[in-house]
Amino acid sequence: MSGAGKKIFDIPTMLREASVVPSSFDEKSRTAEVIFSTGSRVLRGGFFTEPYWEELSMEVKSVRMDRLNGGAPLLNNHNADSLADVIGVIESATVDGIRGIARIRFSEREDVRPIVKDVQDGIIRNISVGYQVFEYEEVSKKESSGIVGSKDGDEEDGYRTFRAVDWEPMEISLVGIPADAGAQVRQEALKTNKCRVKFNGIGLEIEGMKAKKNRQIEAQLKSVSEEAPIATETLETEGVTTEAELPETDETKTEAIATETAEAAIETTGTAEEFQAKAEMNADAELKRVIEILKVVEDSKLDRSLAKEWVEAKISIDRVRDLAIDELKKRDQEVHTRNVKVTLGDSMQTEKRISAAENAICHRLDSTRFKLSDDGMNFRNMSAIELCKDFLEVGGISTRNMPKMEIAKRALHDSADFPLLLANVANKFLKDAYQAAPQTFMPFTKMVQLADFKERKVVQLGNAPALEKVLENGEFKRGTISEAQEKYSLDTYGKVLGMSRQMIVNDDLSSLSRIPALFGRRARDLESNLVWGIITANAAMGDGIALFHASHGNLSASSDAISVASIGAGRASMRKQIDLDGELINLAPEFLVVPASKETLADQFVSSITPTQGSEVNPFANRLKVLSEPRLDASSLVSWYLFTGVGAVDMVELAHLQGESGPVIETRVGFDVDGMEIKARMDVAAKAIDWRGMYKNPGA
Numbered sequence: 001m002s003g004a005g006k007k008i009f010d011i012p013t014m015l016r017e018a019s020v021v022p023s024s025f026d027e028k029s030r031t032a033e034v035i036f037s038t039g040s041r042v043l044r045g046g047f048f049t050e051p052y053w054e055e056l057s058m059e060v061k062s063v064r065m066d067r068l069n070g071g072a073p074l075l076n077n078h079n080a081d082s083l084a085d086v087i088g089v090i091e092s093a094t095v096d097g098i099r100g101i102a103r104i105r106f107s108e109r110e111d112v113r114p115i116v117k118d119v120q121d122g123i124i125r126n127i128s129v130g131y132q133v134f135e136y137e138e139v140s141k142k143e144s145s146g147i148v149g150s151k152d153g154d155e156e157d158g159y160r161t162f163r164a165v166d167w168e169p170m171e172i173s174l175v176g177i178p179a180d181a182g183a184q185v186r187q188e189a190l191k192t193n194k195c196r197v198k199f200n201g202i203g204l205e206i207e208g209m210k211a212k213k214n215r216q217i218e219a220q221l222k223s224v225s226e227e228a229p230i231a232t233e234t235l236e237t238e239g240v241t242t243e244a245e246l247p248e249t250d251e252t253k254t255e256a257i258a259t260e261t262a263e264a265a266i267e268t269t270g271t272a273e274e275f276q277a278k279a280e281m282n283a284d285a286e287l288k289r290v291i292e293i294l295k296v297v298e299d300s301k302l303d304r305s306l307a308k309e310w311v312e313a314k315i316s317i318d319r320v321r322d323l324a325i326d327e328l329k330k331r332d333q334e335v336h337t338r339n340v341k342v343t344l345g346d347s348m349q350t351e352k353r354i355s356a357a358e359n360a361i362c363h364r365l366d367s368t369r370f371k372l373s374d375d376g377m378n379f380r381n382m383s384a385i386e387l388c389k390d391f392l393e394v395g396g397i398s399t400r401n402m403p404k405m406e407i408a409k410r411a412l413h414d415s416a417d418f419p420l421l422l423a424n425v426a427n428k429f430l431k432d433a434y435q436a437a438p439q440t441f442m443p444f445t446k447m448v449q450l451a452d453f454k455e456r457k458v459v460q461l462g463n464a465p466a467l468e469k470v471l472e473n474g475e476f477k478r479g480t481i482s483e484a485q486e487k488y489s490l491d492t493y494g495k496v497l498g499m500s501r502q503m504i505v506n507d508d509l510s511s512l513s514r515i516p517a518l519f520g521r522r523a524r525d526l527e528s529n530l531v532w533g534i535i536t537a538n539a540a541m542g543d544g545i546a547l548f549h550a551s552h553g554n555l556s557a558s559s560d561a562i563s564v565a566s567i568g569a570g571r572a573s574m575r576k577q578i579d580l581d582g583e584l585i586n587l588a589p590e591f592l593v594v595p596a597s598k599e600t601l602a603d604q605f606v607s608s609i610t611p612t613q614g615s616e617v618n619p620f621a622n623r624l625k626v627l628s629e630p631r632l633d634a635s636s637l638v639s640w641y642l643f644t645g646v647g648a649v650d651m652v653e654l655a656h657l658q659g660e661s662g663p664v665i666e667t668r669v670g671f672d673v674d675g676m677e678i679k680a681r682m683d684v685a686a687k688a689i690d691w692r693g694m695y696k697n698p699g700a
Contacts, residue, residue, distance in 0.1 A: 011195035018127035064168035065401040068093035075173040135166035408501040433520030494681035519680035523663035530686035536635035559698040589642035599628035638699030649693040657683035
């Protein structure tokens, strides 16, 4: 809180009522959970001011947890005079921003067992926590968390609110009567600690100015009655002094900011009553101007030295508002310039660190494929939470006393490098799984990349025109190339899965390999579905005729089993294919494509067997390669196909977006998922371009 005055006071140890979490008592381990604070407001006595409302900040950075987590005692009625008063120990404690929870374990001593029995039976129910406050910060009613169970009118009681922003729970006690709101440790054992109190600057300045205004008027009236010159005073902030124990900072100079008012232009003539009226009017106007200037500076979060400068310069409040806007513009420009500055060395170091952690995680998930590098050794034995801590600490975020769930949350939200690390690991397993998945269409499919999602027009060119004889002194005739075209465009496919904070806390990084690997396999399957879907759907080409059709000369008129005769007929049909100009292409089949149900028969057919007579010779043995595709079985169990190679003629195109020849992993901190969302996306399309390099027989 800018513009605040600070002072050191001696504050006693405080007590608050706590509660046992219902049904948390474990008889076997003699443990129970205790909610030792929710931070709600309680009314305290005037240790450094009039009675005030006390709030406890439950932020991780505000609560010193070392004592509780270091085995703080569970006491009997806050007594610590003898070892017999220690009836248990605090095993662990955490804060989560909302409340503080501790797990307590009772002693097995004989004298403690009756107490444990009374707790178990619900006879002893009252718990109290003792704590010390090291720093308070005054907050406005708007900033306050409010009072639990408050009645109407409490907000207007006039008491100020101070929030403990640095405090430490010291011990937890079982008590007969719970501590009242203003309780403290019994006086004979009372110990105090130094506590820094940070006062609201504007509030104290205004109160100080009001008091000073009255003194100014009195002094001015006195000077009038004595016919002496009017003495001007320096406006001071009452109630705020800078203690010797604290170093001088901008904040502790509150008294110097707006503490001087200009000399009131007050005439010294007239009656005392007239002079008093003028003095009050001028003082009120100046007070209002100073207060408005302070508020503009506070609301804009500007340097408070500007307030002093504008007050002393007699600048009107309207002009101050314009100047504040100019200062904000200047500051925004400076921030923008500062944010875009990049240090090459830091960037390279960050990339090296991410790469090393990535290698360690990949090795942990699959040590066979990913060998551990020298840099990766630094992260080899780190759990997921330890990695989160490491990246947060390097980024300047302290994880001291931070619960695991909070660490995971902060690593995902506040560290740009940790989500990038997870994304890199996911991409590695995605690409590996994608490339490893089998595909059978590659020998007859052309892979292309498209620059955008616009419709692609693929032109089928005819042969070059025939060369004609040119007579002596004759002219060369111009020729043309015939063309036809097929059209298609890219489509986007994708799916989102989540990696929860629980997975990180439970050190379950296997999802970084399993989920992307599944995505990679699915992406590969999608490509196969698109290509083989073209073959089985037999959709119309650009000429309006089905891909396999008698008009295209690539569909058998009869349904035949695989044999020398039927294969020969197919080869002859492919040899006789003509281009757009009616010229023979003379294509030869290279692949015999069959459903899985015909794979064995096809393998037998193309195998080399020594014949006993000429009629048994198989001219296609060792000349055709078998491609077996199970997706064909869903359309027909007997149909078979012949294909030429991809270099002879363009038959089918499989297209991806330029620069992304396969699926891509994208990640973001989740909204639907309490963790990180992993999205796999692929822009892909398939289209039959030319029917001339393929042949179909319905089979038998």
